[in-house]
Amino acid sequence: MLDHLNSERITQTAAIKRSLHGNRAKCLQRLIRLGMPVPETVALSIPLVRAIAAGQRPDLKAILDQFGSWPVLSVRASPVEPDWGGPSTMLNIGMNRANQAFFASRLGAEAAAELHLRFVRSYAVDVARLDEDMFEDPDLTVKQAYDAYEDEMDEEFPQDIEVQLLEVLKSMSRAWEGTTARLLRSSKGAPEDAGLGLVIQRMVLGLGKGESGAGVIQFINSESGEPQKVGRYMRQSQGRDALDYTSGDDGQGPLYLTKDNRGGSLEEEQPEVFAELERVGQLARKGLREEMQIEFTLEGGKLAIIDAIPAPRGARGDVAVAVALAQDEIISTEDAVMRIEPKAISELLHRQVAPRARRDVISRGIAASPGAATGKLVFDALAAQAAASQGEACILVRRETSPEDIRGMHAASGILTERGGTTSHAAVIARGLGLPCVAGASDLTIDNKGRKVTTQSGRVFAEGDIITLDGTAGEALAGDVPKIEAGIGGPFEQLMSWADAVRDIGVRxxxxxxxxxxxxxxxxxxxxGLCRTEHMFFAADRLTVLREAIFAENSTDRNAALKRLRPMQRDDFALIFEIMRDRPVCLRLFDPPLHEFLPNSRAGIRELAEAMDLSANAVRARIEQLAEFNPMLGMRGVRLGITIPEIYDMQVRAIFEAAILVNRSKGPTVVPEIMIPLVSAKREVELVKTRIDAVAAEVSAQSGKTVEYKLGVMVETPRAALRAGDIAVHASFLSFGTNDMTQMTYGLSRDDAGRFMSTYVNQGVFPEDPFRALDRDGVGELLTLASERGRQVREKITLSVCGEHGGDPDSIEFCREIGMNYVSCSPYRVPVARLAAAQLAIRAPEDVDEDINYEI
Known part of the structure; x- marks a missing residue:
């Protein structure tokens, strides 16, 4: 006997704990405390269930004594977290020949036989693991089911309830320990040692005389979270039969719950029962502080509440419910903020593939940017622009994108790449534009010349074929798949206002x-927090002028070309300053290597040659001259600003002129923040600062206006992090570009790492993709050292992260721990960051009373 692991009858005062008996057991106790008509229930603790799985026998007599003389029971799984799943519910345990006779006199012969047959079928399939095809015949009788069981098992079907119950408990406990179940719950975030509780409940039959049946009801719309009575009820049924029933002409289909034009309803035919369900729903909402889906059974017109789970819903529904509960003062606003998973907020900001839509998956890759879009396949930027000009949605598919593709990316509705990961060029640009992107779809073969892609299974999709991109799931789907629209509205805005009231780290x-x-x-x-100013050059008219500057042989010619660019940049800067008038703007000076702005196709070279009145060979020779073996570690960032200073001179002049222009109108004074990229040494900052100061003095003299600005550094190299104290002498802020810093610290290409990163993570080399979640041990140590050394020199220096990690909740937690002032991320990730930052600021008590924990 397992005296120290005995079962516990669930009553108002029983010592039921979610951590010990599971989520369902604790929820049932709360329903009992609220005075709901819950049948007698016994909870088996997690240690007891583990002992049963190991082959030990529980005190079955003690368990059965809790139910008196009632001969039929059910067993349900009770994991600690409801979404961890668990083995299927077993109903009607105890049915045998004797009990069939007993229920025949009480319910009628037909109902009694149905009860018996239901149990034999479920026991044979779920406990004895027999082939379910043997028991699917709708005309099967109890005798035939017994015969089929006995033929396969070489033994009679068990008639003793103790034997039946023991085998059910052993089957369910061992199923939880199986490899498949472990992998499934692990994918949902369950720890390796996650345990299972079980609850044994007196069966309310749902069959027989009078109004008998079973159903479920909830009081919100699952998609929107708005108030709505939703559910189904089915006469002469048990458990969740009403939900599982799909079709049939037998006249036994489910009744709808509420009055409408669809036919019969429980509300019309059993108004008193329906009114009681409404009362129970409101009681559960207030008492459990949650919108619940309630499972109920009627037997002879008497209502029993069997179970309750949080009403299923998506992110939009979660937000609406949390806000409504807080506005009704059922939970606090801080509780409402804590209930929403930050990453789920992304679903509200973009269209999504409809949850129940048929999915014909043609490729799987990395979910690089969330959302869903449908369009025809195109294979280059020109085709994307042509489609957009005709009002046609398109999906741009490339092996990988480059700055040359920017115009096409702006024109496309979604982006699909064969290579890359979460911080690849395609991913970063797509998130900034709010476009869905699937990167690293290595199971596709792209034929640019033939304008087609071939899937791993051999299916071919040509240019013009329609596909749907699901950037949230990281999948490309054939055809036009139904979608649901973004869900930003009143509840979302209210939740974010509550979040902003408590967070203590800025979000740009x-x-x-x-x-x-x-x-x-x-x-x-x-x-x-980061304006990559070079992205303003990709419009066709600007790109040609920039290329002229790149091709210039001397400073005079280069300045002539850049002088034509300056008004364009000035106008863009002025517009950005005007839009963000009361908020700071940090502008990063030109960063990428020059070759990224030069064509690499034959057509592009010919086009540039015509624009510059040069031969194609001369253009090709100049491009080859500028080529680098490793451009990302070559002539870029501050190195360009020092060796070709005219580019930075033009940019800072445009910035100062734009600020003066905007400051002429009433409103907060614009003070630009100018950031120098890819710094490694103090002297680099000194050289650039000297030229910026000279341009500022010149603009001030010409305009008669004082030019104010803040100078900072983008810390991307390990050396810059280590020498942050030196650099801080000339910098009022340090902004950490964690994309490049991760790349340089690990010696990994962020565009190529996707090919092997999943293998590395699965085998425990890295706990997580370091381009997705900030590496605290390596990159994090560099950030910590740089922050400390920067503050030693300049106590009030502003510190921030402006890489894509700025939108990752775990990375924000680290930034907050080391005292950074703000994080900066793609615009569509800003709400995610705001909510994550708020949750970090809300202190959760160390020991939460489970009775007031909103997690059911």
Whole structure:
């Protein structure tokens, strides 16, 4: 006997704990405390269930004594977290020949035989593991079911309830310990040693005389979270039969719960029962502080509440319910903020593939940017622009994208790449634009010349074929798949206002264009933490002028070309300053290597040759001259600013002129933040600062206006992090570009790492993809050292992260721990960051009373 592991009758005062008996057991106790008509229930603790799985026998007599003379029971799984799953419910345990006769006199012969047959079928399939095909015949009798069981098992069907119950408990406990179940719950975040509790309950039969049946009801719309009575009820049924029933002409289909034009309803035919269900629903909402889906059974017109789970819903419903509960003062606003998973917020900001839509998956890759879009396949930027000009949605598919594809990416509805990961060029740009992106779809073979892609299974999709991109799931789907629209509205805005009231770290946006700035402001970013100014050059008219500057042989010619670019940049900067008037704007000076702005196709070279009145060979020779073996570690960032200073001179002049222009109108004074990229040494900052100061003095003299600005550094190299104290002498802020810093610290290409990263994570080399979640041990140590050394020199220096890690909740937690002032991320990730930051600021008590924990 397992005296120290005995079962526990669930009563108002029983010592039931979620951590010991599981979620369902604790929920049932709460329903009992609220005075609901819950049948007698016994909870088996997690240690007891483990002992049963190991082959030990529980005190079955003690368990059965809790139910008196009632001969039929059910067993349900009770994991600690409801979404961890568990073995299927077993009903009607105890049915045998004797009990069939007993229930025949009580319920009628037909109902009694149905009860008996249901149990034999489920026991044979779920406990004895026999082939379910043997028991599927709708005309099967109890005798035939017994015969089939006995033929396969070489023994009679067990008639003793103790034997039946023991075998059910052993089967369910061992199923939980199986490899498949372990992998499934592990994928849902369950720890390796997650345990299972079980609850044994007196059966309310749902069959027989009078109004008998079973159903479920909830009081919200699962998609929107708005109030709505939803559910189904089925006469002469048990458990969740009403939900499982799909079709049939037998006249036994489920009744709808509420009055409408669809036919019969429980509300019309049993108004008193329906009124009681409404009362129970409101009682559960207030008492459990949650919108619940309630499972109920009627037997002879008498209502029994069998179970309750949080009403199933998506992110939009979660937000609406949490806000409504807080507004009704059932939970606090802080509780409402804590209930929403930050990453789920992304689902509200973009269209999504409809949850029940048929999915014909043609490729799987990395979910690089969330959302869903449908369009025809195109294979280059020109085709994407042509489609957009005709009002046709398109999906741009590339092996990998480059800055040359920017115009096509702006024109496309979604982006699919064969290579890359979460911080690849395609991913970063797509998140900034709010486009769905699937990167690293290595199971596709792209034929640019033939304008087609071939899937791993051999299916071919040509240019013009329609596909749907699911950036949230990381899948490409054939055809036009139904979608649901973004869900930003009143509840979302209310939740975010509560979040902003408690968070203690700032959240800015990475925004490269006026359009990006508008989105950032819409999502209430506190400013722009990173404006990659080179992205403004990709419009056709600007790109040609920039190429002229790149091709210039001397400073005079280069300045002539850049002088034509300056008004364009000035106008963009002025518009961004105007949009973000009361919020800071940090502008990163030109960063990428020059070769990224030069064509690499034959057509592109010919086009540039015509524009510059040069031969194609001369253009090709110049491109080859500028080529580098490892451009990401070559002539880029501050190195360009020092060796070709005219580019930075033009940019800072445009910045100062734009600020003066905007400051002429009433409103907060614009003080630009100018950031130098890819710094490694103090002297680099000194050289660039000297030229910026000279341009500032010149602009001030010409305009008669004082030019104010803040100078900072983008810390991307390990050396810059280690020498942050030296660099801080000339910098009022340090902004950590964690994308490049991760790349340089690990010696990994962020565009290529996707090919093997999943293998590394699965085999425990890295706990997580370091481009997805900030590496605290390596990159994090560099950030910590840099922050400490920067503050030693300049106590009030502003510190931030402006890489894509700025939108990751775990990374934000680290930034907050080391005292950073703000994080900056793509505009569409700003709400995620705001909510995550708020949750970090809300202190959860160490020991939460389970009776007031909103998690059921």
């Amino acid at each position: 946006a990475n925004a490269d264009t006026p359009e990006d700035a508008q989105v950032a402001k819409m999502f209430d970013a506190e400013g722009i």
